[in-house]
Amino acid sequence: MKVDFAAFDGGLVGRSPTTMMTSHAVSETDPLTDVILCPPHHLAPVPCCAVTRGALADGFMTDTDEAARQHEALARALERHGVRCHMLAPSPDLPDMCFTRDVGVSTPWGMVALNPAMPHRWGEASALSRACASWSVPVRRITQGTIEGGDICVAREGLLILGLSGERTSAAGVAEFAAPFGAAGWDVLLCPFDADHLHLDTIFCMVDKNEAIGCLELLDPAFVKALGKHGIRIIAMPSKLSSSLGCNILSLGSRHILASASDAIVATTLREADYSVEQVDISQFAACGGGIHCLTQPLRRVPS
Numbered sequence: 001m002k003v004d005f006a007a008f009d010g011g012l013v014g015r016s017p018t019t020m021m022t023s024h025a026v027s028e029t030d031p032l033t034d035v036i037l038c039p040p041h042h043l044a045p046v047p048c049c050a051v052t053r054g055a056l057a058d059g060f061m062t063d064t065d066e067a068a069r070q071h072e073a074l075a076r077a078l079e080r081h082g083v084r085c086h087m088l089a090p091s092p093d094l095p096d097m098c099f100t101r102d103v104g105v106s107t108p109w110g111m112v113a114l115n116p117a118m119p120h121r122w123g124e125a126s127a128l129s130r131a132c133a134s135w136s137v138p139v140r141r142i143t144q145g146t147i148e149g150g151d152i153c154v155a156r157e158g159l160l161i162l163g164l165s166g167e168r169t170s171a172a173g174v175a176e177f178a179a180p181f182g183a184a185g186w187d188v189l190l191c192p193f194d195a196d197h198l199h200l201d202t203i204f205c206m207v208d209k210n211e212a213i214g215c216l217e218l219l220d221p222a223f224v225k226a227l228g229k230h231g232i233r234i235i236a237m238p239s240k241l242s243s244s245l246g247c248n249i250l251s252l253g254s255r256h257i258l259a260s261a262s263d264a265i266v267a268t269t270l271r272e273a274d275y276s277v278e279q280v281d282i283s284q285f286a287a288c289g290g291g292i293h294c295l296t297q298p299l300r301r302v303p304s
């Protein structure tokens with residue numbers, strides 16, 4: 001099937017020569033081949049999370065041109081690593097739409113369109129479903145409760161991790177999303193955390209099959225212990241990275257990491273641990289509550 005990217009008015013349209021698109025991921029750290037992004041044409045600070053409320057109190061206003069430059073640089077960094085970027089068409093009434101992570105997840109059984117808790121984000125899941133239909137990518141939709149992608153970590157084959165702050169992701173959303181994983185024999189670990197941190201991915205992200213970075217003091221001790229039992233080690237990061245979005249990284253696979261330029265400690269620590277790290281400036285997005293992990297929705301990872 002030939003995909004007509006001319007139908008989209010996103011800033012980077014036409015960059016993906018893909019003819020056949022597939023949604024598939026069994027981990028957060030297998031080599032990434034395809035990602036869904038959305039240009040930040042209509043990015044605006046919505047006072048729906050602690051970080052953005054703080055930015056607004058400090059007088060922050062989005063600089064649309066700068067946000068577009070930063071997003072282009074992120075897309076270029078992904079492409080340099082061989083990742084194909086598929087663009088959603090940004091919608092003027094969806095100010096958080098560039099945070100594509102939150103509205104869909106690729107699983108071993110294909111794409112799941114999620115059910116965001118925030119009313120201003122409901123239209124994003126429908127937009128994703130429409131784009132997937134145009135790409136002939138089948139989509140299953142969550143219908144019970146709420147669940148956002150920042151709380152979902154398909155850690156590795158056999159292990160699903162779900163964040164539960166009680167604000168964005170609900171027990172009913174977790175139950176529906178986790179059901180196929182449980183049925184396939186996967187372990188499901190829940191990580192309760194303080195809603196001030198918005199999503200699990202602001203305080204915990206996988207960097208390799210058996211390794212994660214995390215703001216250790218903000219993570220539930222029982223969760224940390226359970227991860228240890230699964231052989232997953234957490235490289236501790238300072239708690240302040242939750243609000244700077246520094247912990248919110250993307251694994252490109254094979255120990256290659258995209259990280260924010262804001263916090264040198266992530267890059268330094270990971271390089272010392274034998275990762276290669278590329279840093280990009282995402283300050284416009286961080287002020288709106290999201291980082292690199294939030295800006296990227298993996299569509300396909302190929303198990304190494």
Ligand SMILES: NC(=[NH2+])NCCC[C@H](N)C(=O)O
Pocket residue numbers: 046048049052096099101102118121149150151198199201202288289290291293294
């Ligand atoms: N996966 C994430 N941490 N996403 C951040 C989303 C930020 C967005 N302003 C919201 O509050 O919904």
